[in-house]
Amino acid sequence: MFIPDKETLAKVEVLNDLEQDVQELMEAHEAKRILWFPSDILAPEPDTDPDLYVKQLRERARGISMPARVALALNTLTEEGLPHFHRLIATYLGGDTFWAKWNNLWTAEEDRHGAILHDYAHDSKILDNPVLERMQFEYLKAGFEPTWDKDPYRVFVYTSLQERATQVSHANTGKLAGEYEPLIGVVLSNVAKEEARHYVFYREIFQRVLARDPDNAMVSASLVMPSIDMPGVNMPHFREMADVIRRAGIYGPREYIRIVEDLIKFWALDKVEGLSEMGKKAQDKIMGITARLERIADAMETRSKAKTFQFNVAFNKEFAME
Numbered sequence: 001m002f003i004p005d006k007e008t009l010a011k012v013e014v015l016n017d018l019e020q021d022v023q024e025l026m027e028a029h030e031a032k033r034i035l036w037f038p039s040d041i042l043a044p045e046p047d048t049d050p051d052l053y054v055k056q057l058r059e060r061a062r063g064i065s066m067p068a069r070v071a072l073a074l075n076t077l078t079e080e081g082l083p084h085f086h087r088l089i090a091t092y093l094g095g096d097t098f099w100a101k102w103n104n105l106w107t108a109e110e111d112r113h114g115a116i117l118h119d120y121a122h123d124s125k126i127l128d129n130p131v132l133e134r135m136q137f138e139y140l141k142a143g144f145e146p147t148w149d150k151d152p153y154r155v156f157v158y159t160s161l162q163e164r165a166t167q168v169s170h171a172n173t174g175k176l177a178g179e180y181e182p183l184i185g186v187v188l189s190n191v192a193k194e195e196a197r198h199y200v201f202y203r204e205i206f207q208r209v210l211a212r213d214p215d216n217a218m219v220s221a222s223l224v225m226p227s228i229d230m231p232g233v234n235m236p237h238f239r240e241m242a243d244v245i246r247r248a249g250i251y252g253p254r255e256y257i258r259i260v261e262d263l264i265k266f267w268a269l270d271k272v273e274g275l276s277e278m279g280k281k282a283q284d285k286i287m288g289i290t291a292r293l294e295r296i297a298d299a300m301e302t303r304s305k306a307k308t309f310q311f312n313v314a315f316n317k318e319f320a321m322e
Contacts, residue, residue, distance in 0.1 A: 007216075011152045014213050015093060021208050022098040025201050026105065033109075033197060036190055038116035042123065042183070054123055061124040063180030066309075066319040067248035069126050071173040072184070073135075073313045074241045076121060078166065078232040079114035079191075080136045081144060082107060085159070088149050106198060113191045120187055131313045139235035146229065153209055153220035159202040161228050164259045167195035169251040176250065207267055214272050215279035221269065222282035225260055226289050237311060244309055246300075247321045253297035261290055 044053035064072075086107045093099035121127045148154035171192040178185020210217040232238050246252030264270065269286050272279075310318040 008150065008152065011213070011216065012093070014209060015099065015152055016097075017212070018205065018208055019098050021205070022102055025204055026098060026102050029197055029201055030105075033194070036112070038112060038119050041116065041187055041190060042119055057123055057181070057183065058125055060181040061126045061184070064124075064126050064177045064184070065180070066314055066317060067244050067250075067321065068173060068177040068180075069314045070241050070244045070309070070311060071169070071248065071250050072117065072121065072177065073127055073132060073311070074232060074235075074238070074245060075166070075170055075173055075188075076114060076117040076132065077136055077139055077235050078169075078230060079110065079117060080139060081232060082110050082114065085110075088155055091149075093152075102201075106201075109194060109198070113194070116187055116191070120184060124181070124184070127313050128315050135236050135313060139232065142234040144234060148220075148224055151220055151223075153206070153213075153217055154224050156202055156206045156209065157221050157224040158228060160199060160206055160263060161224065161256075161259060162230065163195050163199035163202055164262070165228070165230065165251065165256065167192045167199060168255050168259070169245065170195060172250040172255075173245075176248065203263060203266060210267055210269075210272065214274065215276050215282075218269070218272065218275060218279045218282040218286070221267075222285040225263070225286060226292065228256075237313075240309060241311065243307075244321065247304070247307075253293060253300060257290055257293045257297065260293065264290075 044050055086103060089103045089106075090100070093103065118132075121132060122129055146158070148158055170188045174185045174188030174192065178188070206217070206221075210221075230238075230242070242252075264286065269283060272283060275283060306320060306322050308318050308320045310316050
């Protein structure tokens with residue numbers, strides 16, 4: 001059982017003070033959102049023969065490349081990490097609060113992402129669905145216990161980065177797979193747009209935390225931003241699948257660098273003044289992150305050699321990538 005220390009309790013108190021902000025941001029989010037459900041997007045048009053619809057879908061889907069299929073598997077399983085994230089937020093912000101209302105709303109919206117991707121995989125047969133389901137089970141059973149989960153500020157730095165990363169990954173996967181099968185492009189466009197709205201909420205929250213407690217917020221940001229593990233890190237074959245999506249230009253270190261740069265600019269982390277020595281040290285660390293990430297990306301690309309891959313979830317078909 002997690003028992004928060006005094007520092008953590010003080011941070012939770014800051015978040016509790018943001019109740020009105022959460023209400024306003026949630027209302028703005030819902031006002032802009034067009035609520036959709038998997039059946040709205042995947043169901044055939046009225047008076048369409050459902051068997052013919054599925055047959056035509058599968059015929060189109062045959063053209064989806066192996067890297068795009070692996071990306072779809074990884075993105076689908078990543079969405080299944082939802083129970084872990086609901087728990088991480090609820091640990092600090094439960095009860096009859098707008099924080100709890102947001103967490104429940106966010107969970108309900110996110111739940112549709114995994115549902116529509118699973119439904120698409122089932123209908124299109126582009127993945128080995130029994131294998132996908134076993135991977136989902138093993139991933140959820142393994143849990144997700146990140147180093148940042150005991151710090152409520154770090155939770156919101158992470159969610160800002162992660163929501164943007166998933167938006168980018170879904171959007172780029174949709175472009176790649178949608179060249180062959182337009183429906184998956186529509187599916188992933190809808191998912192990516194919703195991830196973008198979630199990203200707006202979380203980055204706004206952390207900006208308001210930063211205004212209220214700049215020293216501790218800066219330290220929390222400096223501990224998370226240098227590198228994040230995506231929620232799927234504990235799923236089977238995650239590293240190999242992540243290597244495929246990097247090579248395919250869907251998501252990798254270069255995309256993460258742009259995300260970090262955007263958040264440094266949005267939060268104006270370089271312009272925060274009045275910091276203690278602790279805060280200034282964290283600020284200096286943050287300002288050096290992108291250069292360090294560039295060196296890592298350069299080294300990774302230099303060492304990268306042509307390689308073949310095969311995954312049970314993609315019917316064990318071997319494919320080569322540069």
